[in-house]
Amino acid sequence: MTERKYDNAYSAENLYGHAMALLRDHADPAAGDAIHLDIACGYGAIAEVVEAELGLRYVGVDIDEPAVEALRKRGFEAHGASLAEPGTVLAALRRIVAGRSVASITVLDGLEHFPDGTELLAALRALLAENSAVVVFSIPNVTHRDVGYKLALGSWEYTSTGLLDNTHVRLFGELELERVLRAAGLHRVGRNDFLLSRSDQHYPIGHPVLQPGTTINQFFNELRDQAEPNGRVNQFVWACVPGPARESSSASAPAAPTADPFLSVVVRTQGRRPAEIEETLLCLAGQTNTDFEVVVIAHNVDVATQIQIEGAIEGLPDWLRAASKLVLVDHGNRATLLNTGLDEARGRYVVALDDDDLVFAHWVESFATLEKKYPGRVLRSVCGRQESDRVAVRQGAGTRAESAVSMIYAKEFSFIEHLSLNSSPFMSVALPRALSRDLGIRFDESLTTTEDWDYLLRAVSTVGVADSGRLTAIYRGWAAQESSITEHVREEWLLNQYAVDRKIDSQPILLPAGETRAIRRLVRERQTPPPPPPALEPVPERDVDAEINERLRERDALHHRLVSLLESRSWRASGAMRAVGVLTGRGRPIKASAVLLMTNDELRAVIESIESSRSWKWTKALRRG
Numbered sequence: 038m039t040e041r042k043y044d045n046a047y048s049a050e051n052l053y054g055h056a057m058a059l060l061r062d063h064a065d066p067a068a069g070d071a072i073h074l075d076i077a078c079g080y081g082a083i084a085e086v087v088e089a090e091l092g093l094r095y096v097g098v099d100i101d102e103p104a105v106e107a108l109r110k111r112g113f114e115a116h117g118a119s120l121a122e123p124g125t126v127l128a129a130l131r132r133i134v135a136g137r138s139v140a141s142i143t144v145l146d147g148l149e150h151f152p153d154g155t156e157l158l159a160a161l162r163a164l165l166a167e168n169s170a171v172v173v174f175s176i177p178n179v180t181h182r183d184v185g186y187k188l189a190l191g192s193w194e195y196t197s198t199g200l201l202d203n204t205h206v207r208l209f210g211e212l213e214l215e216r217v218l219r220a221a222g223l224h225r226v227g228r229n230d231f232l233l234s235r236s237d238q239h240y241p242i243g244h245p246v247l248q249p250g251t252t253i254n255q256f257f258n259e260l261r262d263q264a265e266p267n268g269r270v271n272q273f274v275w276a277c278v279p280g281p282a283r284e285s286s287s288a289s290a291p292a293a294p295t296a297d298p299f300l301s302v303v304v305r306t307q308g309r310r311p312a313e314i315e316e317t318l319l320c321l322a323g324q325t326n327t328d329f330e331v332v333v334i335a336h337n338v339d340v341a342t343q344i345q346i347e348g349a350i351e352g353l354p355d356w357l358r359a360a361s362k363l364v365l366v367d368h369g370n371r372a373t374l375l376n377t378g379l380d381e382a383r384g385r386y387v388v389a390l391d392d393d394d395l396v397f398a399h400w401v402e403s404f405a406t407l408e409k410k411y412p413g414r415v416l417r418s419v420c421g422r423q424e425s426d427r428v429a430v431r432q433g434a435g436t437r438a439e440s441a442v443s444m445i446y447a448k449e450f451s452f453i454e455h456l457s458l459n460s461s462p463f464m465s466v467a468l469p470r471a472l473s474r475d476l477g478i479r480f481d482e483s484l485t486t487t488e489d490w491d492y493l494l495r496a497v498s499t500v501g502v503a504d505s506g507r508l509t510a511i512y513r514g515w516a517a518q519e520s521s522i523t524e525h526v527r528e529e530w531l532l533n534q535y536a537v538d539r540k541i542d543s544q545p546i547l548l549p550a551g552e553t554r555a556i557r558r559l560v561r562e563r564q565t566p567p568p569p570p571p572a573l574e575p576v577p578e579r580d581v582d583a584e585i586n587e588r589l590r591e592r593d594a595l596h597h598r599l600v601s602l603l604e605s606r607s608w609r610a611s612g613a614m615r616a617v618g619v620l621t622g623r624g625r626p627i628k629a630s631a632v633l634l635m636t637n638d639e640l641r642a643v644i645e646s647i648e649s650s651r652s653w654k655w656t657k658a659l660r661r662g
Contacts, residue, residue: 042198043079043104043146052231052272053082056145056173057090059229059276063171064091064141071140072096074133074164076120076157077147081108093140098133120157127160139168145175146272149205158221165223166279172223175231175274177202180210182261182268183238186246189257199237200271211267214275219283227276232269256545260499264477298360299385299405300329300467303378305371306392308335308342312427312434313393313513315349320395322357326402331361332381334374338365372480372488379473379480386416386467389489393513394464400509404467411503413469415496418509420446420465425513442511450502452494452548453555456541459490462512472496481540487533494541501549528603535600588637595640602647611652 047053064073071094073087078097081104087095097108097115108115116133120126142161148154161172177200184200187193195203209217218225245251261268302321306314321331335346343365350361366377375389386404390396400418407416421442428437447460454460472478478495480488602608635643647653 041080041103041107043101044107045079045082047082047086052145052175052274053086055229055231055272055274056143056175057083057086059173059227059274060087060091060141060143060171063173063227063276063278064093065169065171066091066093066140070094071138072134074098074130074139074142076142076144076161077150078104078108078115078143079146080104081111081113081115083143083145084108084111084113091141094137096133098130120160121151123156126156127163130160130164134164139164139170141170142172143174144172146177148174148176149202149207149209152206154207154217155221158218158223162222162279171226171276171278173274173276174218175272176209176214177205177272178210178267178270179208180265180267181233181236181238181271182257183236183247185261185268186254186257187238187244190246194238196237201238209273211265211270211273214273218275218277222280222282223277224280225275226278229274229276230267230270231272231274233271234269236271252545256547259544260476263479264475297383297385298328298330299326299408300401301378301382301384301387301470302329302331302401303375303382303387303389304331304333304392305374305378305389306333306335306338306346308338308346310393311345311349313436314346315352316436317390317392317394317396318349318353318357320397320400321390322354323398324401325398326405327356328405329360329401330382330384331357332378333361333363334366334378334381335363336366336369336374369482370485370488372482372484375480375488375492376482379470382470385470387470387473388467389463391464393515394462395511395513396464397509399507400464403505403507403509407503407505408467411501413471414500415469415493415502416467416505417450417461417502418465418505418507419444419448420462420510420512421508422446422462422512422514425515427515436513444508446512448506449504450497451555452497452502452552453559455490455494455497459487459493461493462510463489463493464510464512466493466502468492468496469500472499484533484536486530487537491537491540494537497549498547528608531600531603592637592640595637595644599640599644599647602644607653607656608647611656614652614655615650 045051045053049057060073073091073093073095075081075083075087075095075097076099078084078099079101081095081097084095084097087093095113097105097113098118098120099105099115100117100119100121102117105115105117118129118133120129122129142165144157144161148157151157164170165172179200181200184193193201195201197203215225239247246253246257248254258268267273304314304317308314318331321329331350333346333350335343338346343363347363350358350363353361362381364377364381366374378389379387386408388404403418404416407414407418421444423438423442424440426437426439428435446462446465447454450461476499478492478499480492482488484491
């Protein structure tokens with residue numbers, strides 16, 4: 038690089054090489070005396086490559102006369118023009134083109150120098166349409182994480198070149214760039230963005246938020262990367278073609294207030310429980326607060342089942358039927374349905390309600406009251422559990438309570454306790470839709486179970502939680518019927534839980550206020566020895582910490598041994614053999630929840646039973662070597 042500003046060298050690895058790759062893919066140099074028009078060309082870094090590789094005549098345009106003169110001395114056609122005078126841009130470009138065919142255009146690091154590039158973009162669209170040509174833009178990304186992280190901490194510094202070049206008068210992120218180009222009738226057909234983990238804004242050296250490996254850097258990276266994928270994009274490099282304009286290119290006015298509801302209720306169903314889904318929808322029809330919509334997500338249903346679900350929706354009161362819709366999904370898993378619900382929802386908050394659960398009349402009202410006091414947080418109420426069964430009622434399907442409502446779920450949310458056990462059934466928590474819309478926090482579709490627990494932990498860590506303390510819903514357990522517990526084998530539940538554990542362990546966690554009290558309490562409980570027994574004889578000294586640590590290490594080793602057995606090729610290969618045993622009454626599956634609550638002795642017994650089982654012995658040959 039020379040001392041002249043913007044006299045940059047060409048490299049296949051820098052933004053110029055990225056732009057050339059798009060030109061090779063999209064430009065059509067077939068026309069006879071076709072030209073390539075390079076607007077805001079500077080010193081023409083791509084001039085030689087365009088003529089050598091594309092066979093096009095290079096024509097540069099720039100307001101900088103020394104740069105234009107330097108290009109002419111290298112033997113290239115170059116023109117001095119500002120292209121900023123209102124009403125003159127298209128005419129100026131046509132004079133330069135002089136009736137020749139235009140095969141392609143580039144505007145590399147140019148658009149950000151125009152206070153209002155509307156007329157330039159309109160002129161480009163006209164030239165492209167007349168010549169069936171393509172334009173390639175490169176635009177600095179003002180949302181690069183180096184810029185954003187420092188801005189979040191109060192630092193914004195212009196430089197002579199780079200992302201915050203002091204001559205830039207227009208700043209772009211992806212959404213703004215897409216809006217401006219769409220408004221001008223330019224539509225992206227290819228992208229080859231130039232990435233830099235360390236941009237020119239990566240200073241001062243040692244700044245904690247920029248330093249890889251620091252907790253604050255890891256935390257910012259996690260938030261930034263899930264919110265939007267352009268954190269490392271230094272420059273957007275896009276190929277565009279002309280098409281219809283989509284909206285005004287002027288800055289968007291503040292959005293007018295909308296009639297979107299407070300709450301979106303996402304009901305997941307497979308259509309197997311027609312009586313239960315009618316009860317669930319009936320609960321919604323009786324709500325004291327009606328500021329909600331219903332999004333029923335039907336998974337892999339046939340036409341007959343679809344008609345049945347549509348009938349249940351059609352039977353709702355007029356006001357609720359108008360606020361309800363059915364969405365069909367024929368792929369994915371439980372998490373896929375929830376992500377679809379997030380995409381379809383319009384409410385400020387979203388709550389998931391399975392098709393066999395019950396909510397009381399003040400369910401929505403309880404959430405709405407909490408939002409007024411704690412806007413933006415996860416909203417949580419209390420849920421009870423009741424064992425239920427399906428019975429025949431007058432030749433029809435019905436349900437019957439098999440137990441009283443048990444209050445087994447925590448009245449107040451504890452993040453620390455939820456790290457090991459989910460005590461919040463999903464219909465008892467309402468999630469801000471902004472978590473998905475603005476931060477990109479989605480349900481993890483690699484999880485086939487525990488997707489709700491995983492999302493809840495990430496949501497509460499990000500925005501906190503507010504408890505109402507009110508009982509608003511009943512989770513129905515189906516001991517004798519098919520449910521998610523029976524559809525997924527115990528190994529699957531256990532492996533998904535370990536996947537959530539690994540995810541949490543791999544990243545910094547922001548704890549809600551007050552959670553450090555719970556940590557201190559747990560530590561003190563471990564550190565405080567039990568009181569001595571009321572005996573006269575001396576009590577032998579015990580190393581309580583050592584004993585507890587030893588039991589924890591042993592428990593961890595037993596858990597890992599059990600997982601290794603359940604994941605082994607031998608155990609998977611003998612699954613059919615065990616299924617026959619379960620069907621004939623010779624064995625019964627172990628639930629993942631039971632495994633998590635087992636003592637060390639019980640875990641050892643399970644491991645011994647596996648290693649002594651006939652299916653384990655018969656697959657011995659698979660474990661040789």
